[in-house]
Amino acid sequence: LTDVYSSSPALGRYFRSAQVVYFSNETSTVLYQLEFSVPPSTEGFMENTMNPDFIRNVLRQNIYDED
Numbered sequence: 251l252t253d254v255y256s257s258s259p260a261l262g263r264y265f266r267s268a269q270v271v272y273f274s275n276e277t278s279t280v281l282y283q284l285e286f287s288v289p290p291s292t293e294g295f296m297e298n299t300m301n302p303d304f305i306r307n308v309l310r311q312n313i314y315d316e317d
Contacts, residue, residue: 251282254312260299261308264288 251268255261264286272281288300298304 251284251309254309255284258308258312261286261305264299 252265255265255268258265266285266287268282268284270280271283272279274280284305286300288295
């Protein structure tokens with residue numbers, strides 16, 4: 251995840267770290283905590299760039315690009 255987000259054109263400059271918070275072999279579940287450093291209030295920044303769907307889609311796009 252660190253490589254995905256640090257190299258992202260949209261999020262790379264804001265990305266700081268990623269760590270595993272929870273892992274389960276039984277359910278194949280991993281919970282990550284992503285840390286971003288965001289600029290002072292910029293109109294629309296949090297609603298658009300830091301939108302959870304947008305952040306997930308950056309990861310999805312990376313997975314699709316590798317296939």
